[in-house]
Amino acid sequence: MAALLSEEDRKYLVDLFEKELKGEVKILFFGSKKKEECEYCELTEQILQELAETSNKITIENHDFDDEEALAKQYNVEMVPAILMLDANGKDMRIRFYGIPSGYEFSSLIEDVIATSKNGAVELSKDTIEKLQDVKSPLKLQVFVTPTCPYCPKAVLMAHKLAMQSSNIVGEMIEANEFPDLSMQYNVSSVPHIIINDGEGEFVGALPEEAFVEQVISVVKEA
Amino acid sequence: MPLFNLSNVSKPVELNYDVAIVGAGPGGLSAAIYAGRAGLKTIVFEKATEGGQILLTDMIEDYPGFTSISGNALADEFLSHAKAFGANFANEEIVEVDLESNPKKLKTDLGNEYTAKTVVIATGSNPKKLGVKGEDEFLNRGVSYCAVCDGSFFKGKRVVVVGGGDSAVEEGLYMTKIANEVTLVHRRDKLRAQKIAQDRAFKSNMKFIWNTVVTEIGGTKNVEYVILKNVQTGETTKHETDGVFIYVGLTPNVEIFKKYIKTDENGFILADDHMETNVKGVYAVGDIRKTPLRQIVTAASDGAIAVIDMTKYF
Incomplete structure (x- = not known):
């Protein structure tokens, strides 16, 4: 199959990773051989492969969602294609990509690789870090996106940053078109649409950090 | 892209x-x-x-x-x-x-x-809000200001596009490729968009409702209809739709x-x-x-x- 990354983008990534990657990054990919159930698995696997070839600090581990049930369960992987990242110490960054990270979301994937190479050290305001102390029980942030939505990466990255910062938070990107039932369940018709704890809270739009955190914390406080 | x-x-x-x-x-x-x-x-x-x-x-x-x-x-x-x-x-x-x-x-x-x-x-x-009843309530349930972001949720469905400028007409045209039925509602009797976009719109299967404003967006869980008011006759009608794309400035x-x-x-x-x-x-x-x-x-x-x-x- 022809390369998905243009030569220009490939070179850009080689340079960027050379400069930015500190430690090793292991990307776990869960796919399925059943093409009718996972239209984008093959394409996702290929783009990850090409990504790994841009730096020797990045490795990809491919897993089969159907055959490796125990492993999928261990990482709470619920559907495919799924991507998650482990740092050099094998620590799960608690970020998930469900669906192909294409279009504008490819940038989110790259940012996450860089943050993972720094063991999940992310830039957040002091205020946010303080507020996250209040998150004492598991919290799931699902960010529904489409690849053509220019506002969406901001929301995805915010959810992912919060997950890297707080050990109780899991941050997910969900490509809405690939998971129509789930999107329907949460009435997603305008993106980014953020679902907190399976529907305990929700909001729409790429809010600035403070407002985003406020929304998340309001659910924690109600509980 | x-x-x-x-x-x-x-x-x-x-x-x-x-x-x-x-x-x-x-x-x-x-x-x-x-x-x-x-x-x-x-x-x-x-x-x-x-x-x-x-x-x-x-x-x-x-x-x-x-x-x-x-x-x-x-x-x-x-x-x-x-x-x-x-x-x-x-x-x-x-x-x-x-x-x-x-x-x-x-x-x-x-x-x-x-x-x-x-x-x-x-x-x-x-994009400016329309400022009508139901607009905020259905914000994430069928009301959108971004066709390229949210268009795919309306595959095979009916949508209303509000406005008559370049954005309304061009994004309306974009939606004709995805939605089953695209109806443009405009408060005047002609479009303000560039001539070439107008020509394309008239050649497409887009429908037009002239001299009309949307006065309410309604439904149960999701958008199901808009209330239209003809600005000349004052007559109001209910128009069934699954989505409303707003481009009014x-x-x-x-x-x-x-x-x-x-x-x-x-x-x-x-x-x-x-x-x-x-x-x-x-x-x-x-x-x-x-x-x-x-x-x-x-x-x-x-x-x-x-x-x-x-x-x-x-």
Whole structure:
């Protein structure tokens, strides 16, 4: 199959990773051989492969969602294609990509690789870090996106940053078109649409950090 | 658009600059190109993805040099052009500014405080709300202001597009490729959009309801109907639809600057012939400015004029 990354983008990534990657990054990919159930698995696997070839600090581990049930369960992987990242110490960054990270979301994937190479050290305001102390029980942030939505990466990255910062938070990107039932369940018709704890809270739009955190914390406080 | 887009990957290097450009649409990016070429240390802040509103446009055919180019591809050209001349980029949202201090201060949502000797306000505008019953209630249940973002949720469904300008007609045309039925509702008896877009719309399977306004958006869980009112006869009808795309004008993103900067009654910034505002060293370019035309080419022009004038401060 022809390369998905243009030569220009490939070179850009080689340079960027050379400069930015500190430690090793292991990307776990869960796919399925059943093409009718996972239209984008093959394409996702290929783009990850090409990504790994841009730096020797990045490795990809491919897993089969159907055959490796125990492993999928261990990482709470619920559907495919799924991507998650482990740092050099094998620590799960608690970020998930469900669906192909294409279009504008490819940038989110790259940012996450860089943050993972720094063991999940992310830039957040002091205020946010303080507020996250209040998150004492598991919290799931699902960010529904489409690849053509220019506002969406901001929301995805915010959810992912919060997950890297707080050990109780899991941050997910969900490509809405690939998971129509789930999107329907949460009435997603305008993106980014953020679902907190399976529907305990929700909001729409790429809010600035403070407002985003406020929304998340309001659910924690109600509980 | 490219299947895998990298425009969002950007990291600031430090906090003190000659020029801070707030917003990376055509106006901001054009200013960044000229500032880079003038040897000014430049940073561009973008809260979403570099490119601004052109990213919401499917195809662009009125920017010289490109007969037809996707909004996304043109944004990419602008961005790599600005980067080639040394502009720095930060994916941070400016939440507070002090334009009276010297240098001027800009605080971002990540808590970083940047300084710059001059500031270019290029924050552009957002789609204006219709201001009718049900609009907020159904915001994430069928009401949208971004066809390229949300269009795919209306595959095979019926949508109403409100407005008669370029955006309404062009995004309506985009929706005819996805939705089963596209009805454009316009308060006048003719479109305001460019002639070529009008011709295409009339040739497409788009339906038109003239002299009519939407007075209510309703449904149970999701949008199910709009109430239409004919402005000539006063007659109201119920029109069934699954989605409402609203393109009735623009509202300026001016809030954080209002304390310092003079605007017109609609919030658009007043600038002189050189794009300078009432505050020395602070410029306004593109859609945010009170201007007779809001196009990519005029925003780009604004950016150039502003930076050439600004060099007097260095």
